[in-house]
Amino acid sequence: MNVSSSTFNSARRKAGFTIIELLIVISVIGIMTALVISAFSNAAQDTRRVIARQQQAAVQNAVNAWVTQQSALTGMTATRAIYNTAGTCKARLLLVGNYLEDSTLSHFTDITTNSNQVLSAALKKTNQYLLLDTWGTNTYPKVELK
Numbered sequence: 001m002n003v004s005s006s007t008f009n010s011a012r013r014k015a016g017f018t019i020i021e022l023l024i025v026i027s028v029i030g031i032m033t034a035l036v037i038s039a040f041s042n043a044a045q046d047t048r049r050v051i052a053r054q055q056q057a058a059v060q061n062a063v064n065a066w067v068t069q070q071s072a073l074t075g076m077t078a079t080r081a082i083y084n085t086a087g088t089c090k091a092r093l094l095l096v097g098n099y100l101e102d103s104t105l106s107h108f109t110d111i112t113t114n115s116n117q118v119l120s121a122a123l124k125k126t127n128q129y130l131l132l133d134t135w136g137t138n139t140y141p142k143v144e145l146k
Helices: 003-014 019-074 074-086 090-095 102-111 121-127
Strands: 130-132 141-143
Touching: 019 090, 019 102, 019 121, 019 130, 019 141, 074 090, 074 130, 090 102, 090 121, 102 121
Parallel strands: none
Antiparallel strands: 130 141
């Protein structure tokens, strides 16, 4: 009976997983899950950064178009004065707003609460903002992503 009992115990041991093996498998699955979630999170953050750059480019294009048309009408010095008189970044955005799509302009104006930081949903999530700073002499108005 001793022999059959030990044979039964060794067969029983080989049939299942030990608690250590289960813990190792669970921890490996947990690590792999964390890597996948991290990869998706980074992809979303990268997408927001790309959108922020595209929004910066769209506003810069609107500024460029406004300066081109306004300077043709009033001259560069008067155009600079009009731009700088606007005072805040939000006021300057509204000044060039005719050169942005209506939905884009309304998105910026809806999200922007601080008039010296132009925001959008993507900019807010990346802790960035657009700055339409004062237009200095011998320069060109620049939209900066901060």
